[in-house]
Amino acid sequence: MERPLRLLVADDEEAMRLFLSAALERAGHRVDAVEDGQSALEKIVAAERSKAPYALALIDLQMPRLPGMDLLSHIRREWPRLPVIILTAHGSIPTAVEAMKLGAADFLVKPLPSPGHLRAAVSRVLAQSALNAAAGHNDADRDAVRSDTDPVGIAMTPLGPPTAPAASPSGKVSAQRESGRLSTPAGGVEALRRPNPELAVNDLIACDPATCAVLEQARLVAETDTTVLLLGESGVGKEVFAGVIHRLSKRSAGPFVAVNCAALPTSLIESELFGHERGAFTGAHTMKIGRFEQATGGTLFLDEIGELEATVQAKLLRVLQEKRFERIGGTRSIAADCRIIAATNRDLKAAVQERQFRSDLYYRLAVFPIEIPPLCRRPADILPLATHFLTRFAGKNGRDLPQLTEAALAALQEHPWPGNVRELANAIERALILCAGGPIEPRHLGLAHREKARADQGVKALADSTDDGILKQQERDTILRVLAANGNNRQKTAQQLGISVRTLRNKLKEYRIQTD
Numbered sequence: 254m255e256r257p258l259r260l261l262v263a264d265d266e267e268a269m270r271l272f273l274s275a276a277l278e279r280a281g282h283r284v285d286a287v288e289d290g291q292s293a294l295e296k297i298v299a300a301e302r303s304k305a306p307y308a309l310a311l312i313d314l315q316m317p318r319l320p321g322m323d324l325l326s327h328i329r330r331e332w333p334r335l336p337v338i339i340l341t342a343h344g345s346i347p348t349a350v351e352a353m354k355l356g357a358a359d360f361l362v363k364p365l366p367s368p369g370h371l372r373a374a375v376s377r378v379l380a381q382s383a384l385n386a387a388a389g390h391n392d393a394d395r396d397a398v399r400s401d402t403d404p405v406g407i408a409m410t411p412l413g414p415p416t417a418p419a420a421s422p423s424g425k426v427s428a429q430r431e432s433g434r435l436s437t438p439a440g441g442v443e444a445l446r447r448p449n450p451e452l453a454v455n456d457l458i459a460c461d462p463a464t465c466a467v468l469e470q471a472r473l474v475a476e477t478d479t480t481v482l483l484l485g486e487s488g489v490g491k492e493v494f495a496g497v498i499h500r501l502s503k504r505s506a507g508p509f510v511a512v513n514c515a516a517l518p519t520s521l522i523e524s525e526l527f528g529h530e531r532g533a534f535t536g537a538h539t540m541k542i543g544r545f546e547q548a549t550g551g552t553l554f555l556d557e558i559g560e561l562e563a564t565v566q567a568k569l570l571r572v573l574q575e576k577r578f579e580r581i582g583g584t585r586s587i588a589a590d591c592r593i594i595a596a597t598n599r600d601l602k603a604a605v606q607e608r609q610f611r612s613d614l615y616y617r618l619a620v621f622p623i624e625i626p627p628l629c630r631r632p633a634d635i636l637p638l639a640t641h642f643l644t645r646f647a648g649k650n651g652r653d654l655p656q657l658t659e660a661a662l663a664a665l666q667e668h669p670w671p672g673n674v675r676e677l678a679n680a681i682e683r684a685l686i687l688c689a690g691g692p693i694e695p696r697h698l699g700l701a702h703r704e705k706a707r708a709d710q711g712v713k714a715l716a717d718s719t720d721d722g723i724l725k726q727q728e729r730d731t732i733l734r735v736l737a738a739n740g741n742n743r744q745k746t747a748q749q750l751g752i753s754v755r756t757l758r759n760k761l762k763e764y765r766i767q768t769d
């Protein structure tokens with residue numbers, strides 16, 4: 254992973270260090286593990302000096318050289334923005350409570366029930382810490398704005414001190430749909446208001462391993478000019494990922510032009526896509542440049558491609574094959590010099606089988622399909638996304654950042670999010686209004702009346718909440734990660750996972766992971 258989040262683990266038990274490191278590294282983080290308090294302190298000092306501070310420290314209470322409690326006091330005094338999770342044995346809960354009073358962000362009782370439990374706690378603390386940072390709850394002296402985001406400013410993992418958002422790399426975007434999609438102007442108040450710039454720069458949050466795997470695929474395909482098909486339920490972020498691919502591509506200096514194929518009547522879609530000459534049809538009083546032409550040198554994003562009428566499907570196929578088109582009523586052949594990214598929330602393969610979508614067009618579009626999982630399958634994204642939206646909406650409305658109560662955080666994590674990221678954004682926007690400046694409680698989120706949706710998912714939720722569910726989630730995450738690392742090559746993936754290609758195939762089916 255290119256921009257890993259740095260975490261520090263301090264525990265004198267080797268097995269525990271290994272467990273914690275493995276679990277957190279699997280979530281995409283970079284972990285330094287040390288065996289005593291003094292070494293932990295030295296690591297923190299070095300990391301601070303190197304301007305690559307830790308995002309979080311997990312500290313055992315009983316350690317040689319410098320005990321956990323002393324280390325915690327030192328951290329609170331010197332680096333108040335570094336959140337600390339205390340690890341404690343069963344019998345020492347009162348000490349853990351003491352640690353909380355001293356300023357620990359959370360405590361975990363050993364032995365930990367599961368890696369998922371650990372990751373959820375880490376994710377929760379990171380989200381809260383990001384909120385605090387954005388609200389300026391902590392020391393001001395570290396609020397100096399750094400400007401070390403990667404060239405496109407997309408972060409797969411959170412944290413670090415406030416950073417200036419990267420300036421828009423292209424400066425050119427589709428006029429009507431891109432507002433807010435590229436980074437805000439660099440520097441100053443805006444930078445400090447971000448929940449956590451490394452987490453949220455350019456509006457893409459990717460903390461869950463499943464989302465990181467998607468982002469990795471996006472990064473890989475972005476370097477090419479290959480046509481991409483983004484698949485996923487409504488609101489999962491297909492357009493966000495289309496924008497990411499554009500910004501990471503060599504066409505990023507060109508425009509990103511988005512067309513929602515479902516929003517336009519059939520009679521208009523052709524002239525919208527290809528443009529028309531003056532007098533081409535009744536009402537065509539002037540010549541019009543179509544979206545293909547507007548996207549010259551850049552990317553054309555065809556959203557809801559599954560809704561295209563048969564006649565338009567045929568025309569689009571021709572353009573994809575010949576890379577040329579004519580304006581309606583025109584004779585001049587124009588080069589289609591743009592990268593195509595299509596998206597749909599429909600099962601396009603099924604649509605092909607039902608003869609609602611041309612198979613030849615499908616295969617032209619699905620050269621590189623990327624499936625974006627629903628939010629309920631990316632639990633580690635939920636709180637960072639909530640934090641991100643809270644900061645964005647509070648900033649937009651000139652409001653102070655409210656706190657999310659523990660109960661609200663839990664409600665957010667438990668909700669099944671059938672409307673995906675869009676539903677989460679709406680819930681946060683609504684909560685921000687209803688909380689009227691106070692802390693956000695579960696009732697402000699308006700999730701209760703969605704009990705039915707939750708009940709519908711009851712069986713699944715129950716399964717997921719069992720250890721078996723957690724294990725399956727981890728297995729799925731691992732497969733996704735290794736697949737992404739191997740460019741979706743099943744042979745290599747199976748080899749690395751130590752299973753047969755056949756078993757891998759069955760697993761892919763079971764977890765509905767598409768690789769072709």
Ligand SMILES: Nc1ncnc2c1ncn2[C@@H]1O[C@H](COP(=O)(O)OP(=O)(O)OP(=O)(O)O)[C@@H](O)[C@H]1O
Pocket residue numbers: 456457458459485486487488489490491492493494556597598638641674675678
């Ligand atoms: N990973 C993400 N990080 C930050 N914001 C996100 C992310 N994914 C989605 N969003 C936000 O959620 C909302 C819905 O995302 P988007 O429009 O990209 O979804 P979609 O899958 O294209 O939906 P539809 O199929 O309905 O067009 C947008 O406001 C978008 O900015």
